[in-house]
Structure formats: structure tokens, C-alpha cells
Amino acid sequence: MKLLILIGLILLIIAVHQLLRIIELSREFRKTTEWQVTNNDNSFQGKIMLLFGIVFIALFFYQIHLWGDKMLPTSGSEHGVHLDALWDFNMYMILTAFIITNAILFYFAYKYRGRKDAVAAYYPHNSKLELLWTSIPAAALTFVVIFGLKSWHEITSPSTNPDRIEIELYAKQFDWTARYAGFDKKLGSTDYRQIDGKNMVGMDTLDATGFDDIIVKNEFHIPVGKEVVFKIRSRDVIHSAYMPHFRAQMNCVPGMVTEFKFTPIKTTEEMRKDPYVVNLMKGINELRAKKGEEPVEFDYQLMCNKICGASHYNMQMTIVVESEKDYKNWLLKQPRFKKRVASK
Amino acid sequence: MANAHSADLHAGHHDHAHDHDKHHESFVSKYIFSMDHKMISRQYLITAMVMAVIAAIMSIIFRLQIAWPGEKFAFINAVMGDKWGKDGILDPNAYLAMVTIHGTIMVFFLLTGGLSGTFANLLIPYQIGARDMASGFLNMLSYWFFFLSSAIMVGSLFIEDGPASGGWTVYPPLSALPEAMPGSKLGMTLWLISMTLFVVSSLLGGINYIVTIINLRTKGMKMTRLPLTVWSLLITAIVGLVSFPVLVSCVVLLICDRSLGTSFYLSDIYIGGRPLDNVGGSPILFEHLFWFLGHPEVYIVLLPSLGISSEVISVNSRKPIFGYRAMIGSMLAIGFLSCIVWAHHMFVTGMSPFLGSVFVFTTLLIAIPSAVKVFNYLTTLWKGNIQFTPAMLFSMGLVSSFISGGVTGIILADSTLDIQVHDTYFVVAHFHVVMALSAIFAMFAGVYHWFPKLYLRMMNKKLGYLHFWLTFICAYGVFIPMHFVGLAGVPRRYYTNSSFPMFDNIADINVVITVFAIIGVTSQIIFIFNFFYSMFRGEKAPQNPWNSNTLEWTTPMANIHGNWPGKLPVVHRWAYDYSKPGADKDFIPQTVPLAEGEEDGGGAH
Numbered sequence: 025m026k027l028l029i030l031i032g033l034i035l036l037i038i039a040v041h042q043l044l045r046i047i048e049l050s051r052e053f054r055k056t057t058e059w060q061v062t063n064n065d066n067s068f069q070g071k072i073m074l075l076f077g078i079v080f081i082a083l084f085f086y087q088i089h090l091w092g093d094k095m096l097p098t099s100g101s102e103h104g105v106h107l108d109a110l111w112d113f114n115m116y117m118i119l120t121a122f123i124i125t126n127a128i129l130f131y132f133a134y135k136y137r138g139r140k141d142a143v144a145a146y147y148p149h150n151s152k153l154e155l156l157w158t159s160i161p162a163a164a165l166t167f168v169v170i171f172g173l174k175s176w177h178e179i180t181s182p183s184t185n186p187d188r189i190e191i192e193l194y195a196k197q198f199d200w201t202a203r204y205a206g207f208d209k210k211l212g213s214t215d216y217r218q219i220d221g222k223n224m225v226g227m228d229t230l231d232a233t234g235f236d237d238i239i240v241k242n243e244f245h246i247p248v249g250k251e252v253v254f255k256i257r258s259r260d261v262i263h264s265a266y267m268p269h270f271r272a273q274m275n276c277v278p279g280m281v282t283e284f285k286f287t288p289i290k291t292t293e294e295m296r297k298d299p300y301v302v303n304l305m306k307g308i309n310e311l312r313a314k315k316g317e318e319p320v321e322f323d324y325q326l327m328c329n330k331i332c333g334a335s336h337y338n339m340q341m342t343i344v345v346e347s348e349k350d351y352k353n354w355l356l357k358q359p360r361f362k363k364r365v366a367s368k
Numbered sequence: 369m370a371n372a373h374s375a376d377l378h379a380g381h382h383d384h385a386h387d388h389d390k391h392h393e394s395f396v397s398k399y400i401f402s403m404d405h406k407m408i409s410r411q412y413l414i415t416a417m418v419m420a421v422i423a424a425i426m427s428i429i430f431r432l433q434i435a436w437p438g439e440k441f442a443f444i445n446a447v448m449g450d451k452w453g454k455d456g457i458l459d460p461n462a463y464l465a466m467v468t469i470h471g472t473i474m475v476f477f478l479l480t481g482g483l484s485g486t487f488a489n490l491l492i493p494y495q496i497g498a499r500d501m502a503s504g505f506l507n508m509l510s511y512w513f514f515f516l517s518s519a520i521m522v523g524s525l526f527i528e529d530g531p532a533s534g535g536w537t538v539y540p541p542l543s544a545l546p547e548a549m550p551g552s553k554l555g556m557t558l559w560l561i562s563m564t565l566f567v568v569s570s571l572l573g574g575i576n577y578i579v580t581i582i583n584l585r586t587k588g589m590k591m592t593r594l595p596l597t598v599w600s601l602l603i604t605a606i607v608g609l610v611s612f613p614v615l616v617s618c619v620v621l622l623i624c625d626r627s628l629g630t631s632f633y634l635s636d637i638y639i640g641g642r643p644l645d646n647v648g649g650s651p652i653l654f655e656h657l658f659w660f661l662g663h664p665e666v667y668i669v670l671l672p673s674l675g676i677s678s679e680v681i682s683v684n685s686r687k688p689i690f691g692y693r694a695m696i697g698s699m700l701a702i703g704f705l706s707c708i709v710w711a712h713h714m715f716v717t718g719m720s721p722f723l724g725s726v727f728v729f730t731t732l733l734i735a736i737p738s739a740v741k742v743f744n745y746l747t748t749l750w751k752g753n754i755q756f757t758p759a760m761l762f763s764m765g766l767v768s769s770f771i772s773g774g775v776t777g778i779i780l781a782d783s784t785l786d787i788q789v790h791d792t793y794f795v796v797a798h799f800h801v802v803m804a805l806s807a808i809f810a811m812f813a814g815v816y817h818w819f820p821k822l823y824l825r826m827m828n829k830k831l832g833y834l835h836f837w838l839t840f841i842c843a844y845g846v847f848i849p850m851h852f853v854g855l856a857g858v859p860r861r862y863y864t865n866s867s868f869p870m871f872d873n874i875a876d877i878n879v880v881i882t883v884f885a886i887i888g889v890t891s892q893i894i895f896i897f898n899f900f901y902s903m904f905r906g907e908k909a910p911q912n913p914w915n916s917n918t919l920e921w922t923t924p925m926a927n928i929h930g931n932w933p934g935k936l937p938v939v940h941r942w943a944y945d946y947s948k949p950g951a952d953k954d955f956i957p958q959t960v961p962l963a964e965g966e967e968d969g970g971g972a973h
Contacts, residue, residue, distance in 0.1 A: 048905065057907055059826035061755045069756035069833065073764070076840070084848060091852045094873045111785055118775035125742060125771045132749040133764060137756065138686070143954065144947040145751035148688040148969050153747070154740065161739040165732045165778070172782040173725050179784060180721035197548070197639075216636045217643045226638065256718075260639040261542040262651055264716070264791060268857030271788045275717045277651055278541055279635025282718035308872045320869040327868065329791045329859040331535040332542060333549045334460040337862035 063140050070137025077130025081123055096268055097301045100324060100345065101286040103179050104271035110175055117164060183285045188251040191244070193326070194225045195256075195263035195276040198335035200326060201225050202244035206236025206360060211255065219259065226259070227361055235362035238355060243342040246288055247351035253285040266329035267343065269295075275330055288345045295345075296322045401512075403504030406927050408511050409489035410822060413815070416482025417896070419518055423473035424889045426466040433458045435875075435882035437864035452530065460863040461550050464533040467861055468551070469525065471536030472559070476566055477521065479669040479807045481514050484570075484608075487672055487814050488577050488601045490821065494920035495595050497586025497937050499930045502579040506572050513569035517562045524558035532559035535861060537662065540633040540654050544625045547640035557626070560619050567612045567619075574605040574612070581605075586919070588939035593958065593968075595918050595943040596682075596689060599696050600675025603703040604668050610707055611664035618657035625649070652717055659710035666803050667706035671699060673810030674741060674770075677763040679943075680813050681745060683916045684760035685752030686954050688944035688969055691744045698737030698744075705734045715783040716790050724783045731781035738774055742767065753947070753954070757914065758832025759817035765840050766809040772844075773802025776851070794854025801847045812839070812895070819902065820909030824925050827906060831898040835891060842888030849877050915955045917943050922959055942969045 051058065099105050136144075192203040192211055203225060205211045212227055212234015219226040227234045246252050256265050258276035265284070266273045274284035295301055301322050309319040328339035346354070402408060425447065432441055440456035447453065452462035489507065493500050501507045524531040533551025534543040538559065546553045581602045585594075594602075624630040625646075633654045634646035682689040689695060711719060711727040745767045754760065776798040779785050789795060812835075819827045856874045858865055865871040865878070912921040919939070923931050937959045945956040948969075962968060 044901070044905070051907065057826075059829050059907055059913065061757050061829070065829070065833075066754065066756050069761065070754065072837070073756075073761075080844065087849060087852060091849075091874075091877060094877075095852070095855045096857050107784055107788060110782070111779070111788070114779050114782060114785060118778055122772060122775045125746065126768055128746050129749070129764065129767055129771070132746065132752075133754065136685070136749060136752045136754050138753045142753045144686040144753040146688065146947050146949055147690065147747070147751065148944065149691055149693075150747075154691050154694045154744075157743040158736060158740055161736050165735055168778060168782060169729055169732055172728060172784050175784040176721065176725055176728070179787070180724070216638050219638045219643065260637055261545070261548050262539055262717075266791075266857075266859060268788070273716050273787050273790055277718050278637050279648075279650060280652075280718060304873070308869060311872050311875070312869065322870075325868060325870060327859060330539070331464065331861045334464070334863075336464075337460070337864055338867040340868065 061138070063138075066138040070134045073130050073137075074134035077127060077133075080130075081126065093300070093303060094307065097295065097298060097304060097322075099269070099271050100288055100290050100295060101270040101272065102289050103175070103286055105289070106175050106178075107271045110171055113171065114168060117168075179285075182283070183251055183253045185251045188253050188285070189246070190253045190255060191246070192225075192255045192257065193265050193276070194259065195265065195328065195332075195339070196259035197261065197333050198328075198339045199241065200265075200328075200339065200341040202240050202341070204238040204240075204355060204358075206238060208233055208236060212237050212361070214257070216259070225257075235360065237361040238358045239361060240358055241341075243344060245344045245346060245351050245354045247348040248288050248291045248294075248345050250348065251285060251287045253283060256282045256284065261332050262330050263328045263332050263339070264330035266327050267324065268327075269324045273329060291345045291347065292322070292324060292343075293346075295324070401508055403500070403508045404927075404929060405489045405493045405501050405504070405507060406822075408507055409486050411511050412482060412485030412489060412514065413822070415515060415518055416478050416486065417899075419473050419477040419482070419522075421892075421896075422522065423470045423478065424892065426470040426473075428886055428889055429458060430463055430466045430470070431882040431885045433463055433863065434865070435878045437866050458863075461530060461533060463863045464535075464549070464861065465530045465551050465555070468533045468535055468538075469521070469531050472532070473521065474804060475536060475665065475669070476563070477514075477518055479804070479811070480665065481518075481566065481569065483669065483672050483807060483811050483814075484577075484601065484604060485511070485514060485573060486811075487597070487676060487818075488573065488605070490818060491595075491597050491920065492577055492580050492601060493584070493931060494821065494923065495598050495918050495943075496581060496584060496589055497919045497932075497939060498580060498584035499932075499936070501576050502584060503576055506576050510569045510572035510576065513565050513572065517565035517569060520558055520562040520565065524555050524562070527554050527558070529553040529555055531555040537658060538622070539658075540622060540625060540651050541637055541639075544622060544633060545637070545639055545644075546626075557623075560623055560626075563619055564616060567616050570608055570612050574608045577601055577605040578609070586936045586939060589958075592693075593939055593942045596678040596692070596695055596699075597672075597675040600671045600678070600699055603699050604671045607664045607671070607703045607706060608668050611661040611668075614657055615661035618654060618661070621657070622654065652714070652719060655714050655717055655719075656711065659713045660707075662713065663710040664706045666799070667702055669803055669807045671703065673766060673807045674699065676810045676814045676817075677745075677766045679918070680759045680763040680817050681748055681767075682944055682946065683817075683914050684755040684757055684763075685748055686755065686946045687748055687752045688946055688948075689744070690747040690750075691740075692942065692944060692969070694740055695744055698740045701737040702734060705730060705737070709734060712781055712783075712786075715786045721783075728781060728783045732778065735774070735778055735781070738770075742771055742774070755914075757816065758827070758829060758836055759813040761833070761836040761840075762809045762813035762816065765836065765843075766806045766813065769801050769805040769809060769843070772848075773798055773800070773805065777802060788857075789854055791860055792854040793850050793858050793860055796860050797847045797850035797854060800850070801843075805843050805847065809839075812836075815899070817914065818920070819899075819906075820913055820925070821920055821923075823903045823906070824909050824927070825902050825904075825906030826909050826913065827902040828898050831894055835894045835898065838891035838894070839888060842884045842891065845884030846881050846888060849880050853877050853881075912957075915953070917945060917955050917957045919958055922957065940968075945969055 099108050194201040210233045213231045214226045215228045216226045256274050256276045258278045263276040270286050272284055272286050274282050305322050324343035326341040444453040444458055445456040452459045529550040532555045542548045543552050543556050621632040625633050631646035631649040633651050634649045637644045678689050709731045712731040715724045853874050858871055922937050939958045940961045947954045
């Protein structure tokens with residue numbers, strides 16, 4: 025079999041070589057040289073350029089049509105709603121620029137495709153025109169900057185809400201831990217040197233404020249309508265706490281505590297009833313059924329979004345948004361740090 | 369003054385050009401340790417092509433894994449062996465290694481070393497009318513450092529623990545701690561050594577380019593008569609000179625952290641079952657230092673591409689480039705701004721949000737000169753007599769990709785919106801379109817356009833057309849759908865998306881991307897065949913095949929030492945007198961004196 029492939033390959037190479045010889049020899053009989061761009065070439069290429077431009081833009085819209093309902097659902101957080109509105113504003117602007125300039129490019133390619141007798145215009149320079157297209161983007165960008173920075177300031181300014189809930193997100197290779205303050209509403213201090221099998225997040229075992237802290241894995245709960253401030257830490261390498269449904273992301277950097285805050289506006293249950301989400305999950309479950317996998321329900325997810333090692337792709341934690349009452353009930357059932365250590 | 373000086377300096381050289389036939393150069397001095405800018409240019413090009421092939425095969429390997437996770441591919445087993453591709457399934461660490469080295473090779477070895485190295489060496493002496501680079505010896509050293517650096521990078525693929533695999537940005541602590549992943553062992557050390565040598569090569573080259581352009585311009589070649597290619601290469605070299613040394617300091621500190629127990633980037637870490645002693649360092653410092661190079665780097669890749677496409681578009685539109693001075697101005701603005709925008713890669717790293725807002729502002733400023741360039745390209749095409757050479761097609765492809773990728777930059781530069789798409793496939797799609805596609809299109813354009821100067825023969829036109837269309841269609845076929853993957857919230861560098869059921873419904877988009885990627889990479893065989901075939905058997909090139917004005921087309925069609933036999937040409941006009949009213953032909957080479965009362969182009973009116 026291998027011999028056959030080898031012989032086939034050799035024959036192919038010989039055939040190609042002979043073909044090339046014929047082309048090379050016939051070159052001398054032709055008047056024009058092969059490399060020169062002829063009228064036909066220009067005409068043909070100009071037309072394909074136009075065709076490509078049309079198909080390109082048409083296919084772009086087709087993709088939006090095809091995949092538009094597979095994107096993330098509406099924001100589950102308050103600031104995310106503003107972020108999405110800002111996104112749409114920017115997106116419409118850039119799509120306009122993208123389509124107009126690409127259309128001009130491909131149209132010009134067609135319209136001004138070369139002809140033997142044609143003469144190009146000598147048009148080296150026009151200050152007014154150049155000033156015009158310096159100022160148009162400048163003006164548009166002014167709006168982008170103003171709107172963008174306004175939201176940025178609101179999202180990143182430290183929380184002043186006295187009613188806020190502070191939760192620590194702790195990342196390590198390759199999982200997440202969440203820590204809640206106990207009855208004293210204060211997170212206990214930490215010391216990475218005290219990390220061991222029982223003390224996974226490195227609690228300072230001498231700090232009494234930490235004794236009533238609640239440490240959970242796999243899933244954490246937050247109440248709807250309350251501002252949640254995440255204190256984000258890492259044990260080993262840089263990770264990134266990415267919660268796409270809330271339009272939230274912040275890196276976890278060893279040696280420092282980073283922060284991100286948001287207010288959830290829809291409970292997990294509400295989100296599951298959202299028509300867009302119903303349709304989204306229906307599509308996903310149909311695909312899963314084809315592969316013989318269990319159907320799933322919508323869940324908010326926390327995932328890692330900074331390369332952190334072999335299992336970077338599978339660092340997940342489920343986020344449950346629920347009413348404050350349910351949240352408090354859930355919290356009460358979780359073990360406290362001191363008790364946790366003692367019990368093991 | 370400078371010109372007179374250079375003429376003196378090269379008087380000796382000039383005699384040498386006459387003597388050329390008398391003394392025989394050995395194989396080693398002609399083909400290996402050559403100090404001739406044309407040979408060094410070809411060495412860069414071939415080395416970069418080899419590197420590009422390696423990186424392209426890697427992209428196929430990881431694209432197969434992303435599209436069909438868990439599927440067995442004999443191809444993967446054949447390339448990766450039993451250790452990294454057991455039964456034809458890619459190992460997760462090997463996946464990260466492929467992604468990392470693909471990025472490193474493409475960004476540094478192909479689009480920085482390869483692009484600047486090839487075209488700066490070829491075009492600077494030719495287009496400014498110089499015998500050679502200011503220092504042939506430094507130029508040779510520059511190539512050999514590049515070669516050594518490439519060899520070490522490729523060599524690192526074959527060591528036991530595999531090459532560096534912490535992403536091409538190699539953020540510590542992941543890259544600093546051997547316990548964190550196998551790729552952070554010897555592979556990372558080799559990566560760092562290779563990059564240090566690469567920077568040495570870049571700096572040696574850059575200094576040479578700057579000195580040559582400033583000092584060795586021929587008589588009459590004022591700065592305002594330089595072709596835009598030379599301007600772009602000059603600005604690139606200056607940007608490189610400002611930013612590359614910072615990468616060395618960044619790398620040296622990382623080497624210290626890895627090998628000497630220092631704590632520049634490390635603090636409060638517990639890994640491998642024990643707490644480390646390192647306290648007080650910050651990975652954010654690394655990110656600042658890295659991106660202080662990393663962002664200018666994008667423009668080190670892009671500026672020469674814009675220069676090449678400006679030249680090719682002007683020649684083949686048979687029109688002067690529109691707004692010559694505005695083009696120079698916008699390149700200078702881009703070059704300057706590129707050095708003060710680096711922290712837009714760090715909006716969500718925990719850096720002060722106020723600092724973030726400053727960088728939003730500077731980053732969005734870059735959009736202005738970029739927009740000016742796009743409009744100037746379009747106006748250059750307007751009322752042109754467009755000659756669709758393969759080089760022209762690729763240059764127009766560049767304009768398209770520069771637009772398509774540029775606009776998404778406005779989204780990413782906005783720190784608020786970046787929160788959502790940071791490190792997702794939206795970013796991957798953005799920078800591939802705006803930087804990778806634009807630059808690779810320019811590189812192809814440059815090779816097709818200047819092949820006659822490189823190898824004295826013409827490349828095959830029909831194969832060029834076929835190559836362009838396959839490449840162009842596949843490029844957009846890969847990267848436009850990729851934006852949608854990003855909008856679905858899929859993070860980059862995931863070995864598989866199947867761990868999150870929420871990503872199940874974008875699996876078909878990933879299949880589309882991979883299919884286009886495979887076709888796109890395979891169709892590069894056409895180019896490689898055309899390249900090597902034409903090198904030996906292509907049609908003989910005439911003196912000035914594209915009817916171009918610039919000086920490189922006035923040298924004889926032979927690779928002689930010193931470029932011009934006899935005296936250096938004298939320049940009388942700018943490089944863009946195409947279709948000038950009143951002229952016999954639609955081009956007037958720079959060496960033709962101005963007619964009585966004729967105005968030199970490009971000036972402000």
C-alpha cells in the first residue's frame with residue numbers, strides 16, 4: 025500500500041514537472057509575457073472584487089441572523105444593562121463605518137479597474153478633505169470617550185452602599201472558593217503561610233473575626249437587588265474571575281486583593297423564564313440530546329479567563345441568584361470556619 | 369551635508385562595484401555570512417517563511433482540537449508523537465504550548481523579524497539610493513542573532529517538558545514557577561533566552577536602519593521625497609528602539625525571579641504544596657513592562673505593512689498616494705501614540721481604574737490617524753487606473769482587514785466594554801484581523817511586488833491570483849465568525865469549550881472556523897510553490913516591471929555589490945508622480961529632473 029502511494033507520488037511529481045516544461049516552452053511562442061496584467065485580468069479581478077464585497081457584507085448579516093440568538097442573554101446585573109446600551113451605541117457606529125468603508129473599497133476596485141487607454145487622475149492632496157476626515161472620527165470618538173468613561177467611573181468606584189454584601193472569591197489551580205463574612209459582617213484576615221489541607225484559603229487562625237466566616241465551593245448564592253462587592257484573591261498564578269452573564273470580570277492576582285462590584289437584578293429562576301433564555305436553552309438541549317447528553321438548565325457561571333495551566337478550561341463555579349430570604353436561609357445552613365476546622 | 373559626506377564615504381565602495389567581477393566571493397561570504405543588504409533580506413525572508421510554516425501547522429493542530437474536542441486525528445499523532453498526542457488526541461498542556469508558540473512565532477519571528485528584516489534590508493538602501501546599509505557587519509550580526517533566536521525557539525519544541533506554554537504574553541507567576549505547569553520549566557528558560565537574542569537582533573537592525581536613512585540618502589533625496597515605505601520603516605525602527613529594551617529588562621527580571629530567587633513579580637504564593645518565600649513583588653509590574661513593548665510591537669508590525677501597501681497601492685492605481693504629508697503625519701502620530709497606550713491591555717487586571725481612564729483616552733486617539741490613513745487609501749483608489757497585480761490585490765485586502773479589525777478596536781479601547789470581552793475570542797478575532805491579517809497581506813504584497821528585485825524573476829500571476837482569493841476568503845471565513853464566539857462569552861485559550869454546557873451551541877461556529885483555517889493554511893502551498901518555482905524558473909524580470917518611480921527599479925537587474933554600477937542616482941522629485949498631467953508616460957521616475965516651471969509633488973499648496 026505504502027509502495028503504491030510512493031509510486032503515485034513520484035508519478036504525480038513527474039506529471040507536474042512535464043506540465044511545467046510544456047508551459048515554459050510555450051511561453052516563447054506567445055507575444056505577451058505571462059506576468060503582465062492584461063485588460064482581461066483587470067476587468068475580471070475588478071468584478072470579483074465587487075462580487076466579493078457584496079457577498080462579504082451579505083454573509084456578515086447572514087451570520088448575525090444565524091447566530092444572533094446564540095449570544096449571551098440580557099444582563100443579569102444593573103451596570104450590565106448600561107454596558108449593553110453603550111455596547112449597542114458603539115456597535116452601530118462601528119458597523120456603519122465598517123460597511124460604508126468596505127463598500128467604497130470594493131466598489132472603487134470595480135469602478136476604477138484598469139483599462140489600457142484609461143488615464144488616472146492626478147490628485148495628490150486636498151487639505152479640506154483631510155481636515156474633514158480627521159474631524160469626523162475625532163467628533164465621534166469624543167462621544168465614545170465621554171459615555172465610556174462615565175460608565176467606567178460608575179462601575180469601578182468603590183462601593184459606598186452601607187447595605188452591601190462583601191464576598192471573597194479565591195482562585196487556585198483549578199477551582200474557586202467563595203467566602204462570606206459571618207455574624208460580625210467582617211471577613212477575617214488571611215495569611216498564605218497558614219494554608220494547609222484544612223485551611224484551604226489561608227485563613228489567619230489567630231484572627232477571631234474569621235472564625236464565623238463561611239467558606240463554600242462549587243456553588244455560591246447572592247441575593248437579588250443587593251450590591252455585592254467581590255474581594256478577589258489568588259493562591260498561585262493569575263486567574264480571572266469572569267461572570268459573563270453579569271458583564272463582570274476582574275483578574276485574581278497573587279499578592280493583592282482586587283475588587284469588582286455589581287447588583288444582580290434577575291434571580292436564576294427569573295432568568296430561566298426569560299423568553300430569550302428559554303429559546304437559547306432549548307437549542308442547547310436539542311444539541312445535547314443528539315450527542316446523548318443530559319439536558320441542562322440555565323445557570324449563572326463563574327469561569328476563569330486568564331490562562332492558568334492545564335485545566336484552565338474547566339475552572340467553574342455556579343452562581344445562584346435568589347430572593348434575600350432564600351439567600352439568608354441558604355447562608356445559615358453553611359458551616360462556619362472555626363467549626364469546620366474543629367470538625368475535621 | 370550629510371549627502372556629500374555619504375558620497376565621500378562610499379567613494380571606495382563605488383570602485384569596489386567595478387572590481388566586482390575580479391575578486392571571487394566564497395560561498396560562505398556570499399550566502400552565509402553575507403554583509404550585503406540584499407542577501408540579508410533574502411535570509412530573513414526564508415527564515416521567516418520556515419518559522420511561519422511551523423506556526424501555521426500549530427494553528428491547524430489546535431484548531432482541530434477546538435472544533436472537535438476528544439476526536440482522534442492521525443495527523444495530530446503523527447506530528448505530536450505519542451507523548452503529546454496520544455491516540456491522536458492533543459494533550460491539554462501541549463494545546464497551551466501550541467497556542468503559545470504559535471503566537472510567539474507569528475508576532476515576533478514572522479511579522480516583526482521577518483517583515484521588517486526582509487523589507488527594511490531590501491528597500492532602505494535601494495529606495496534611498498545607498499550602496500548598502502550603514503554597517504554591513506552589524507546588519508549581518510542582526511540576522512545571525514535572529515537566526516540563533518529562531519533556532520532556540522524551534523529547539524525548545526523538542527525538549528522533554530515541552531516549550532513555554534503560558535501564552536505568548538508569559539505572565540508570571542505562571543511563567544515563573546516550574547510547579548505551575550510543565551511548560552514553565554526548561555521550555556520557559558529557552559523562550560526567555562530566545563527573546564533576549566531576538567531583541568538584540570532587533571536593536572542591531574533598528575539602529576542600522578535609522579542611521580542609514582538619516583545619513584546615506586543620495587543627492588536630492590530630501591526627507592519629503594522619501595517613499596512612504598522608507599518613512600514607515602524609519603518610524604518602526606525608532607518605535608522598536610524605544611520599546612524593545614524595556615522587554616529585555618522585563619525578561620531579565622523574570623529570569624532573576626526564576627533562577628536567582630528574587631521577588632520582582634512574586635508575592636504570597638502557595639504552590640506545589642508549600643508556601644514560597646517570595647514577598648512584595650507584583651505581577652502587574654510585569655504586565656506594565658511587557659505591554660510597554662507589547663503594544664508598540666503591534667505597530668512595529670503594522671507600520672511597515674502600511675508603508676508597503678501605500679507604495680503598492682499608489683503604483684498600481686497609477687496615482688500619487690493621496691495626502692503624502694498626512695500619511696507621514698499619521699504614521700508619526702501612530703508611532704508616538706503607540707508608546708503611551710500599553711495599559712489598555714490591563715483594564716481588568718486590578719490596575720487603578722483612574723489609570724485605565726487615561727489609557728482609554730490615548731488609545732481612542734490612535735483611531736484618528738488610523739481613520740485618516742484609511743480615507744487616504746480610498747481616495748488614492750478613486751479615479752485610479754487600477755492594475756490588479758497580486759501585490760495590489762493583497763494591498764487592497766490589507767485596507768479591508770485594517771478597516772474590519774480597526775473598528776472593533778474602538779470597542780476594546782473602551783474600558784467599560786472591555787470588561788465584557790477582555791480575553792474572549794472577540795479579542796482574538798480583533799487582533800488577528802487588524803494586525804495579523806493586515807501584516808501578512810502586506811508581506812505577501814511585498815513579496816509579489818519586489819520579487820523581481822529579490823530574485824530577478826517574476827512570480828506567476830495566475831497562481832498569485834488563486835493564492836490571494838483563497839487566502840482572503842479563508843482569512844475572513846476564520847475571523848469574522850470568531851467575533852461571534854467571543855460575543856457568546858467564550859474565553860480564549862480553553863482546551864475545550866465542552867466543560868460549559870452554555871457553550872454547546874457555538875460548537876458549529878468553531879467547526880466553520882477550523883474548516884476555513886485548514887483550507888487557508890493548505891492554500892499557502894500555492895504560494896510556497898510559486899515562490900520557489902519562480903526563484904529558479906520564473907520569467908526573467910525586466911528593468912521596471914510595474915512602471916514604478918522609486919530608485920530600486922533603476923538598478924541593473926543583477927545582484928551586484930554596491931547596487932549601482934558607476935555613480936549613485938540623483939533624485940529630483942518625490943516618488944509619486946504617477947499620471948502627472950503633461951508627462952509622456954503615466955510615471956516619472958525620481959531620477960528625472962523637474963521640467964521648467966514644474967512643481968515637485970507632495971508639498972503643501
